[in-house]
Amino acid sequence: MERIYFIGINGIGMSGLAKIMKLKGYDVVGADLSRNYVTEELESLGIKVFGEHLAENVIGADLVVASSAIKSENSEIKKALELGIKIIKRGELLSILMxxxxxxxxxxxxxxxxxxxxxxxxxxxxxxxxxxxxxxxxxxxxxxxxxxxxxxxxxxxxxxxxxxxxxxxxxxxxxxxxxxxxxxxxxxxxxxxxxxxxxxxxxxxxxxxxxxxxxxxxxxxxxxxxxxxxxxxxxxxxxxxxxxxxxxxxxxxxxxxxxxxxxxxxxxxxxxxxxxxxxxxxxxxxxxxxxxxxxxxFKGAKRRYDILHSDKIRIIDDYAHHPTEIKATIQGAKTIEKNKTVAIFQPHRYSRVNFLLNEFKGSFEGVDEVILMPVFSAGEKNEFGVTLEKLKEKIGHKHCTIVEKNEEIEKIVESESESATFLFMGAGNISSLAHTIAENIGRIR
CATH class of the missing domain: 3.40.1190.10 (Mur-like, catalytic domain)
Known part of the structure; x- marks a missing residue:
């Protein structure tokens, strides 16, 4: 049986293809530095998921599939090259199948x-x-x-x-x-x-x-x-x-x-x-x-206006991180959310904030408050001088604040006295915060 090794297997695109290849009868193995909600599903299918990238992991593989986020200095990439194992990108594997x-x-x-x-x-x-x-x-x-x-x-x-x-x-x-x-x-x-x-x-x-x-x-x-x-x-x-x-x-x-x-x-x-x-x-x-x-x-894909809690306080988890997506999500929200609406936004990548900074102007129009959280870097270095203060100024919302810690967000939700909808927005790990607050909301209120 041919063995296929996925580097960055827990990614949403990589994991989907890993499952398909397993169901097609291949021996599928992979590694990722972080566990998430797809890891257990992969393991339930009999796919071994290593928690760190080690050169010896790829020994015995016939093909290596690498996420686009994986750099050339990755130890598994180096070992695959040394052993002469063919390496392809996720998109190439998708094309082979499709x-x-x-x-x-x-x-x-x-x-x-x-x-x-x-x-x-x-x-x-x-x-x-x-x-x-x-x-x-x-x-x-x-x-x-x-x-x-x-x-x-x-x-x-x-x-x-x-x-x-x-x-x-x-x-x-x-x-x-x-x-x-x-x-x-x-x-x-x-x-x-x-x-x-x-x-x-x-x-x-x-x-x-x-x-x-x-x-x-x-x-x-x-x-x-x-x-x-x-x-x-x-x-x-x-x-x-x-x-x-x-x-x-x-x-x-x-x-x-x-x-x-x-x-x-x-x-x-x-x-x-x-x-x-x-x-x-x-x-x-x-x-x-x-x-x-x-x-x-149809309730939408996960993280697309995903209603995690609905009561006096509503908790919504949404993937929107580009200014256009933010505007669309808020437009949709205001057609059904009639109470106070608070957008809690985690910017995604320093490069995106830098390149699209001007586009954020007015992107949160329609919500009552905006809370900015630290940028989710996705492994990038801040080579652009991006600051939350600059982003806040560009957004231009009269009720925009910066909050650095998750615990402070929990306190804000806990202390809310009105009926309100909290829109957690971003492509990073803000989803975990939204889920935690939704799970604990009965306890904290």
């Missing part, structure tokens, strides 16, 4: 995890393989090994690994400046998305509400557009309204009214995410009634 199937790839600066998870949920009836960047509640995992040739995957543009993919169908949710530490500028990002679209053999579903994405769609014959604003798009949502914490809307496809649907997750951005999913579910033979039922029951 490119020989009927691949549906979901790409975009924002929304790809929710969209790919929603699509996976709606197409479960046809037994697809799924690899997404979040935990999908319907399968309790970030991946599943299906028996058909339909393969749904989240396509990662952050390091251009999505350019390994040659999907049959692709969805482009939006295109915006992000991960500039890798891309340098927006034009380079657009160049990569243009190539990704070139590599799609069939239909490309493009959000008509994103000018950058629409620009790349010009003069292509295999485009279907979707929109919540433009009535001339191929797939449109109309009559949007919020009732009893549910977002309702009607959908028309190429001029014909298809039906009315409801979402349990808030925000116009999630209506946009749902439109290509509804179209593809219809294309794959899922009935309108089944689509409506599954959309209503």
């Amino acid at each position: 490119n020989k199937e009927k691949g549906i790839a979901v790409a975009g600066t924002h929304g790809k995890t929710t969209t790919s998870s929603m699509l996976g949920s709606l197409l479960l009836d046809i037994d697809p393989t799924i690899v997404v960047g979040g935990i999908l509640p319907e399968i309790g995992s970030n991946s599943r090994f299906g028996k058909t040739d339909v393969f749904i995957a989240e396509a990662d543009e952050s390091d251009n690994s999505f350019l390994y993919l040659t999907p049959e169908i692709s969805i482009i949710t939006n295109i915006e400046a992000d991960h500039l530490e890798n891309h340098g500028c927006l034009e380079n990002i657009k160049k990569s998305f243009r190539q990704f679209m070139d590599q799609t053999s069939g239909e490309i579903l493009v959000c008509d509400d994103c000018p950058e994405a629409l620009e790349l769609a010009k003069d292509r014959k295999n485009i279907k557009t979707y929109s919540i604003y433009k009535k001339e798009s191929d797939i449109i949502a109309t009559d949007i309204r919020v009732e009893n914490f549910k977002t309702k809307f009607k959908v028309s496809i190429e001029g014909d009214e298809f039906g009315e649907f409801e979402l349990s997750i808030p925000g116009n951005h999630n209506i946009q995410n749902a439109l290509p999913v509804i179209y593809l579910a219809k294309k794959y033979g899922i009935s309108k009634e089944r689509i409506a039922q599954k959309l209503l029951n």
Whole structure:
């Protein structure tokens, strides 16, 4: 049996592929410096997970898969090179699996995890393989090994690994400046998305509400557009309204009214995410009634407006860390959260804060208070002179404070006398704090 060794196996993208390879019959082993919520699932499948990176761990491996976060000086990388073991990136392994199937790839600066998870949920009836960047509640995992040739995957543009993919169908949710530490500028990002679209053999579903994405769609014959604003798009949502914490809307496809649907997750951005999913579910033979039922029951991927506690105090865990994502999350929150709303934000990476500093201006408009926590570095050094004071000034919210310690956040929640919603936002370890407070809230109040 061929042994595959994953360096950084607990990452959300790496762990999904590790599970798929184990289920395909490979001997899978890996290492990661930190345990998290996927580690136990990996171990339950019989995957050995080492807690440190040691050179001897890779001895006996036939293939090494390395996370993009792993540096060349990693001891396991060095040993694999010394032994002549082939090393590939996560994106390459995904392409090996997906490119020989009927691949549906979901790409975009924002929304790809929710969209790919929603699509996976709606197409479960046809037994697809799924690899997404979040935990999908319907399968309790970030991946599943299906028996058909339909393969749904989240396509990662952050390091251009999505350019390994040659999907049959692709969805482009939006295109915006992000991960500039890798891309340098927006034009380079657009160049990569243009190539990704070139590599799609069939239909490309493009959000008509994103000018950058629409620009790349010009003069292509295999485009279907979707929109919540433009009535001339191929797939449109109309009559949007919020009732009893549910977002309702009607959908028309190429001029014909298809039906009315409801979402349990808030925000116009999630209506946009749902439109290509509804179209593809219809294309794959899922009935309108089944689509409506599954959309209503879809609670979102883990860490996408994840309601951890709901009482007088509501605790929400959300992955938003880019200014656009923050605005979208707050817009969605304000459609259903009628009480005082406090955003607790952990900035992600010094490079992102530096490159997008100006974009944070006004990004927290709509909440009553903003609390800034220390930057989650993700292993970066602060070479940019980033400070929370600079970020606070740029955000420009009149009720913005800096809090350095988790214990202080717990005290703030504990002492809240009003009905309030606390939005814990960020891509780092702030999620653990949100979960801890949600678990303890009955004790501390």
